Amino acid sequence: xxxxxxxxxxxxxxxxxxxxxxxxxxxxxxxxxxxxxxxxxxxxxxxxxxxxxxxxxxxxxxxxxxxxxxxxxxxxxxxxxxxxxxxxxxxxxxxxxxxxxxxxxxxxxxxxxxxxxxxxxxxxxxxxxxxxxxxxxxxxxxxxxxxxxxxxxxxxxxxxxxxxxxxxxxxxxxxxxxxxxxxxxxxxxxxxxxxxxxxxxxxxxxxxxxxxxxxxxxxxxxxxxxxxxxxxxxxxxxxxxxxxxxxxxxxxxxxxxxxxxxxxxxxxxxxxxxxxxxxxxxxxxxxxxxxxxxxxxxxxxxxxxxxxxxxxxxxxxxxxxxxxxxxxxxxxxxxxxxxxxxxxxxxxxxxxxxxxxxxxxxxxxxxxxxxxxxxxxxxxxxxxxxxxxxxxxxxxxxxxxxxxxxxxxxxxxxxxxxxxxxxxxxxxxxxxxxxxxxxxxxxxxxxxxxxxxxxxxxxxxxxxxxxxxxxxxxxxxxxxxxxxxxxxxxxxxxxxxxxxxxxxxxxxxxxxxxxxxxxxxxxxxxxxxxxxxxxxxxxxxxxxxxxxxx
Amino acid sequence: xxxxxxxxxxxxxxxxxxxxxxxxxxxxxxxxxxxxxxxxxxxxxxxxxxxxxxxxxxxxxxxxxxxxxxxxxxxxxxxxxxxxxxxxxxxxxxxxxxxxxxxxxxxxxxxxxxxxxxxxxxxxxxxxxxxxxxxxxxxxxxxxxxxxxxxxxxxxxxxxxxxxxxxxxxxxxxxxxxxxxxxxxxxxxxxxxxxxxxxxxxxxxxxxxxxxxxxxxxxxxxxxxxxxxxxxxxxxxxxxxxxxxxxxxxxxxxxxxxxxxxxxxxxxxxxxxxxxxxxxxxxxxxxxxxxxxxxxxx
Ligand SMILES: Nc1ncnc2c1ncn2[C@@H]1O[C@H](COP(=O)(O)OP(=O)(O)OP(=O)(O)O)[C@@H](O)[C@H]1O
Ligand SMILES: [Mg+2]
Numbered sequence: 001x002x003x004x005x006x007x008x009x010x011x012x013x014x015x016x017x018x019x020x021x022x023x024x025x026x027x028x029x030x031x032x033x034x035x036x037x038x039x040x041x042x043x044x045x046x047x048x049x050x051x052x053x054x055x056x057x058x059x060x061x062x063x064x065x066x067x068x069x070x071x072x073x074x075x076x077x078x079x080x081x082x083x084x085x086x087x088x089x090x091x092x093x094x095x096x097x098x099x100x101x102x103x104x105x106x107x108x109x110x111x112x113x114x115x116x117x118x119x120x121x122x123x124x125x126x127x128x129x130x131x132x133x134x135x136x137x138x139x140x141x142x143x144x145x146x147x148x149x150x151x152x153x154x155x156x157x158x159x160x161x162x163x164x165x166x167x168x169x170x171x172x173x174x175x176x177x178x179x180x181x182x183x184x185x186x187x188x189x190x191x192x193x194x195x196x197x198x199x200x201x202x203x204x205x206x207x208x209x210x211x212x213x214x215x216x217x218x219x220x221x222x223x224x225x226x227x228x229x230x231x232x233x234x235x236x237x238x239x240x241x242x243x244x245x246x247x248x249x250x251x252x253x254x255x256x257x258x259x260x261x262x263x264x265x266x267x268x269x270x271x272x273x274x275x276x277x278x279x280x281x282x283x284x285x286x287x288x289x290x291x292x293x294x295x296x297x298x299x300x301x302x303x304x305x306x307x308x309x310x311x312x313x314x315x316x317x318x319x320x321x322x323x324x325x326x327x328x329x330x331x332x333x334x335x336x337x338x339x340x341x342x343x344x345x346x347x348x349x350x351x352x353x354x355x356x357x358x359x360x361x362x363x364x365x366x367x368x369x370x371x372x373x374x375x376x377x378x379x380x381x382x383x384x385x386x387x388x389x390x391x392x393x394x395x396x397x398x399x400x401x402x403x404x405x406x407x408x409x410x411x412x413x414x415x416x417x418x419x420x421x422x423x424x425x426x427x428x429x430x431x432x433x434x435x436x437x438x439x440x441x442x443x444x445x446x447x448x449x450x451x452x453x454x455x456x457x458x459x460x461x462x463x464x465x466x467x468x469x470x471x472x473x474x475x476x477x478x479x480x481x482x483x484x485x486x487x488x489x490x491x492x493x494x495x496x497x498x499x500x501x502x503x504x505x506x507x508x509x510x511x512x513x514x515x516x517x518x519x520x521x522x523x524x525x526x527x528x529x530x531x532x533x534x535x536x537x538x539x540x541x542x543x544x545x546x547x548x549x550x
Numbered sequence: 551x552x553x554x555x556x557x558x559x560x561x562x563x564x565x566x567x568x569x570x571x572x573x574x575x576x577x578x579x580x581x582x583x584x585x586x587x588x589x590x591x592x593x594x595x596x597x598x599x600x601x602x603x604x605x606x607x608x609x610x611x612x613x614x615x616x617x618x619x620x621x622x623x624x625x626x627x628x629x630x631x632x633x634x635x636x637x638x639x640x641x642x643x644x645x646x647x648x649x650x651x652x653x654x655x656x657x658x659x660x661x662x663x664x665x666x667x668x669x670x671x672x673x674x675x676x677x678x679x680x681x682x683x684x685x686x687x688x689x690x691x692x693x694x695x696x697x698x699x700x701x702x703x704x705x706x707x708x709x710x711x712x713x714x715x716x717x718x719x720x721x722x723x724x725x726x727x728x729x730x731x732x733x734x735x736x737x738x739x740x741x742x743x744x745x746x747x748x749x750x751x752x753x754x755x756x757x758x759x760x761x762x763x764x765x766x767x768x769x770x771x772x773x774x775x776x777x778x779x780x781x782x783x784x785x786x787x788x789x790x791x792x793x794x795x796x797x798x799x800x801x802x803x804x805x806x807x808x809x810x811x812x813x814x815x816x817x818x819x820x821x822x823x824x825x826x827x828x829x830x831x832x833x834x835x836x837x838x839x840x841x842x843x844x845x846x847x848x
Contacts, residue, residue: 004622008653015649019638114636118689120602121630121702122653123622267602273564 005263007125012132016106024140027098031091031144031172036151038087042079043157045482052077059086062321062347066212066314067354067476069231070222072238078159080236084168089231090477093208095144095172096179099137100200103183106133108196111187111268120267130184130262134255137180145173164236167244171233174247178226179204181255188261191270198302205306209313216317226250288387288395296366300403303362307407310358311414314351318344318415319422344427348435349498351415353475356439357493359407360446360468367400367450368461380532393527397451397520404443412436435499441512442492448519455526467491551578552614553700553731554599559608561594561755568594570755571608576700576733576748581726583746584735585837591755592735593633596704599733600630612700626655629698633705633735635685637677643688644673650692665691668717683709694721701725701732707741719745739834751837759836770836771805773829774814778802779822788817800824 017024046052056077058064065071069089073081107130110116116129125131149169153162179200186199207225214222215231222228229243261271293300321343370393373379382392412433420426446468453461471491478488488494492512497505552575559572569591576582586592597603598610601621610617612624637646647662666673669687677685686709693701701722707715715738722732722745736742742749743763750760759766771792778800785802786794790810795803800821806814 007622011653019641110638114632114634115638117597117602117632118630118635118650118692119653120621121600121625121628121632122650123625123655124653125622264604266604267597 005125005127006131007123007128009125009128009132009135012119012124012128013135016132016136020102020105020136024102027102028140028144028147031094031098032147032151035087035091035148036155039079039083039152039155039157039160042083046079046082052079052082055082061343062216062317066216066317069211069227070215072234073236076237078236079157080159080161080164083160084164084233084235084237085231088168088171088233088235089227092172092175092227092230093204095141095176096204099141099176099180100183100197100204102140103133103137103180104187104193104196104200106136107184108187108190109193112191112193114268117267126263127259130187130259134180134184138177141173141176141180144176145169148172160236163239167233167239167241168235170241170244171230171235174244174251175226175230178247178251178254181251181258185254185258185261187270188258188265189270189272191268191273194299195270195272198299202302202306209309213313213316288382288392289398291382292366292369292396292399296369296399299365300362303365303403304406304410307355307359307362308410308414310355311411312418314355315415315418316422318347318419318427321347344423345500348415348427348432349501350476352411352435352439353493353496353498354472355411355415355436356408356442356496357468357472357475359404359411359439360443362407363400363404363443363447364450364464364468366403367396367447368454368464370396371454371458371461374458374532383532389528390524393451393455393524397447400447400450401444404440404447405437408436408439408443409433431500434504438499438504438509439493439496441509441516442496444516445492445512445519448516448523451523452519452526453523455523455528456530458530552576553578553580554582554612554733556595556599556610557608559595559598559610560606561591561598561603562606568755569598569605572752572755572757574750574757574760576731578731579726579729580748581722581732581734581746583742583749584733584752585737585739585742585749586752590752592752593704594755595752596630596702596733596735599702600625600628627699628702629693629696629700630702631686631689631693631704631706633708635689637680637685637688639678640676642674642676643671643680643684646677646688647673647692647695651695654696656697662691662695665694665721668721669714670717681709683711683714686710687714690718690721694725699730701730701734703732703734703736705735705737707736707738715741739832739837743832766836767808767830770832771807772811773803773805775825775827775829776802776804776818776823777825778818779824782818782821785818788814790814 046055056071056074059068059071060074067089068086071085073085110129119129120126145166146169149166151165152160152168153165182203183196183200186203187196190196190199207227211222211225211228211231214220214225214228222232226247229246233240233243265271370379373382379392383389412429412435415436416427416429416432419432446464449467450461450464453464471493474483474488474491475493477483478494492515495508495512497503497508554574554576556572556574559569560567561569572591572595574582574584574595584592584595594603598605599612599617601617601619601624604618613627615624617624637643641649644666647666651662669691671684671687671691675684677688680688686706690706693703707718710718719741722734725732726745732745734742734746746763748760748762749766750757752758781800782802785791785804790807791814792805792807793803797803
């Protein structure tokens with residue numbers, strides 16, 4: 001009887017690979033390429049011991065530790081140690097994100113869309129789909145571990161030996177496996193795809209946050225986070241394997257629990273039931289703006305809470321910076337005396353650029369919701385009911401713009417409210433608020449870009465996300481990797497004056513705002529002209545067709 | 551031989567009672583119609599039969615096996631078509647059909663080809679670009695290509711054009727000839743009348759009528775159109791006659807209770823029949839009779 005629960009798992013595995021081979025290859029390729037490009041870059045950037053020692057001093061900064069994890073191997077700060085301590089956590093998060101999407105796509109998303117129903121009406125076991133998805137995810141992660149591990153070793157960088165390289169790969173892979181099992185577990189709880197992805201990202205974010213708080217303050221706290229374990233591998237220095245084994249063990253327990261829940265639940269149900277709706281529409285639900293708000297109510301609230309917490313957590317780190325300076329005489333000389341502004345100010349500017357990039361996410365999500373509405377044929381129902389296209393697009397745009405303002409403000413409030421309780425001489429609210437709100441035009445450019453894609457090539461909206469990821473890389477990691485300045489200037493976030501360290505530059509703000517307006521206007525023009533609900537295929541077709549006519 | 555049996559099935563979703571004691575029995579070789587208003591519990595019943603929902607109370611057995619416990623065994627001999635078919639957007643219809651056939655284990659290429667032609671399906675198109683009806687056809691081809699003993703069809707012809715509906719009905723007839731059983735939920739009453747031997751009507755999660763079509767017809771009235779030589783005396787006092795409409799020169803339209811039809815014919819034939827037309831009771835009349843009272847659950 002037990003065996004039948006897994007009936008036909010093999011065929012389903014092949015089916016998943018058949019559907020996702022391109023997607024999987026792209027993920028593997030991107031993650032591997034980035035890793036294998038960055039590692040040699042370190043050898044060029046820090047060829048001598050002296051340069052590495054300067055870097056060693058820089059990373060012993062609480063902001064850096066909160067971001068990247070604890071510093072280790074300082075007595076022999078090799079290229080390998082630098083690479084391992086600075087790249088592992090971020091790459092692991094990217095791997096986790098890949099797994100969350102991969103697993104959700106084949107479990108809750110297929111189930112919510114009624115595709116599992118037909119499969120389950122065939123002689124396929126109750127656990128076959130979730131098992132095959134898990135096996136594919138584990139396989140992809142193991143493959144990733146090996147490719148990255150062997151690839152790093154094959155670079156022949158002196159301080160990057162075979163054991164460290166394989167451990168680096170394994171740490172990434174096991175983080176991926178961990179978050180794939182977490183996602184499989186959450187699939188059993190949430191009835192829909194959005195909920196599953198939301199929960200999973202919440203867990204990922206939470207794991208990151210307690211690790212950040214723990215690494216800067218109370219170290220035990222970090223041990224409650226799988227990401228806290230992973231950064232304790234001390235790759236290329238001590239090469240501890242216990243975090244990998246621990247993570248794999250916990251992942252096994254989670255997956256066992258998930259399988260049990262899956263085997264006793266109804267198809268298309270979740271253990272956290274969805275609430276039932278109202279009988280009649282509330283007074284707000286009478287125009288597309290109201291609809292946009294109603295559809296995303298939960299998402300809006302969760303994001304605002306999340307951003308507030310993000311600000312507050314970094315605010316609480318500010319207190320640790322003070323004690324850090326008190327204990328580290330040399331560091332104080334290096335930073336404060338040397339550059340003429342306080343460490344807290346510098347911390348605020350660094351953190352604000354990251355918070356601003358995060359704050360762009362809800363705005364973009366809210367705007368791009370319109371694309372989903374279109375894809376599911378719901379936008380046409382609105383447009384068929386005397387709602388003009390301008391009005392429809394404008395409604396979602398307004399939500400996005402208001403969100404950008406509220407997000408940045410809340411992040412500042414969060415940071416300030418945590419900071420006043422831990423600092424002896426707290427930074428004034430207005431300083432923090434200015435440092436955050438100055439990023440508004442950068443978010444507007446992202447919104448403008450999304451509007452442009454939405455209006456002209458709706459299938460290309462994904463490029464906005466890519467640009468945001470690029471911005472994150474150059475703005476944050478750019479400093480660390482000492483990327484050329486022009487790369488930072490290619491992102492709107494890299495052009496914003498970094499208050500309070502830099503002076504306000506109204507000209508740049510104005511220029512960025514004008515560019516944003518221009519993008520938005522072009523988006524509107526396109527949206528009024530194009531067909532609603534064109535798939536990629538038919539877009540290409542119409543393109544060919546037009547060409548032939550000429 | 552009983553192929554499918556449910557006893558006292560109950561299922562709630564939160565505080566919605568979807569099924570409130572459903573009893574069904576389908577025998578080998580029967581085409582069994584399952585009708586009821588929206589939200590009555592048809593799909594829920596079918597999903598319990600497929601072992602993808604667990605009943606809160608009661609028992610569902612297929613081929614004598616427990617629908618939840620032995621789902622995999624049962625499904626080897628079942629073919630299912632859902633009411634709303636969703637497929638993987640980036641696979642072609644042909645790929646999906648093959649995948650379903652492969653999961654079943656059987657492989658009859660000829661039959662597949664025949665069915666694709668019959669339903670006029672382009673199997674090379676991506677599912678993303680199929681219309682609703684075409685997606686339905688993919689599921690129908692996959693189901694009919696299977697060598698099953700029981701076909702469970704949940705509103706299978708919703709979205710099909712009349713031509714395809716005919717093709718679908720032919721397929722059902724073929725299966726019936728081969729001695730297989732079919733459990734068909736449908737809103738198209740003419741289809742049910744044409745195809746089914748037995749019918750159950752479900753409302754608010756309870757079976758309110760069940761039986762052969764003939765038995766059910768007994769519950770309704772036949773419509774008689776009549777022209778006589780002489781006026782029929784005191785027709786409205788005859789037992790079992792309703793809704794009399796008389797036009798000039800002795801033309802009558804009225805309804806009669808099927809049980810009293812013999813006596814009534816005897817009675818009015820005394821007046822000399824010139825023309826007689828009778829319309830057999832339609833399932834629709836019965837349906838309306840039951841539906842109108844309270845409608846569905848929600
Ligand atoms: N997953 C679910 N969660 C909550 N309620 C549900 C769920 N599935 C069905 N219901 C409710 O159970 C009742 C029966 O639904 P069911 O889908 O079985 O009806 P149906 O007879 O198939 O209707 P239709 O003719 O519209 O297809 C309805 O009131 C429905 O709202
Ligand atoms: Mg139904």
